[in-house]
Amino acid sequence: MSKKRKEKQLTMGLRKRCKGLCCRYFALPIEAPEDWDDYDDIRWYLAHKNVDVFVEDGHRYLHVKNKCRHLSEKDYKCQIYDKRPRICRECSPENCDFTDGQYDYDLYFEDDRQMEAYMGVKFPQKAARKFGRSRSKAKCF
Numbered sequence: 001m002s003k004k005r006k007e008k009q010l011t012m013g014l015r016k017r018c019k020g021l022c023c024r025y026f027a028l029p030i031e032a033p034e035d036w037d038d039y040d041d042i043r044w045y046l047a048h049k050n051v052d053v054f055v056e057d058g059h060r061y062l063h064v065k066n067k068c069r070h071l072s073e074k075d076y077k078c079q080i081y082d083k084r085p086r087i088c089r090e091c092s093p094e095n096c097d098f099t100d101g102q103y104d105y106d107l108y109f110e111d112d113r114q115m116e117a118y119m120g121v122k123f124p125q126k127a128a129r130k131f132g133r134s135r136s137k138a139k140c141f
């Protein structure tokens with residue numbers, strides 16, 4: 001089968017199966033943490049719901065699992081297609097989430113507790129001091 005035909009088939013298959021997976025999250029590159037405070041900032045990101053952090057090919061990303069407000073749940077189409085942002089225009093069948101296969105993260109943090117454990121390994125003494133005792137407080141004072 002020719003390459004063009006294969007691509008067409010792939011696109012047709014995706015069109016049928018597409019439920020707008022790529023419109024249901026975004027991933028922002030973040031700087032590599034260097035010290036306790038940097039890691040603690042990431043721990044703070046991870047304390048929020050629907051957020052995780054992953055490292056892929058040495059780059060760190062804040063992954064926000066939040067659906068775009070312009071994705072229709074009726075037909076999974078973009079409701080602002082003609083004026084969709086640049087990033088949306090870069091999506092293509094080749095980098096579709098359906099075809100990319102398994103993610104191969106170097107590191108993955110699902111929530112702040114996982115980051116806390118990681119900080120415990122990286123900074124054992126400081127982590128024991130800071131996380132060793134836990135007090136119940138709802139305010140920042």
Ligand code: SF4
Binds near residue numbers: 023070072078081084
């Ligand atoms: S603007 Fe449209 S294409 Fe872009 S993420 Fe939202 S629904 Fe998807």
Ligand code: SF4
Binds near residue numbers: 022
């Ligand atoms: S890349 Fe295209 S086919 Fe894949 S989920 Fe996004 S819109 Fe659907």
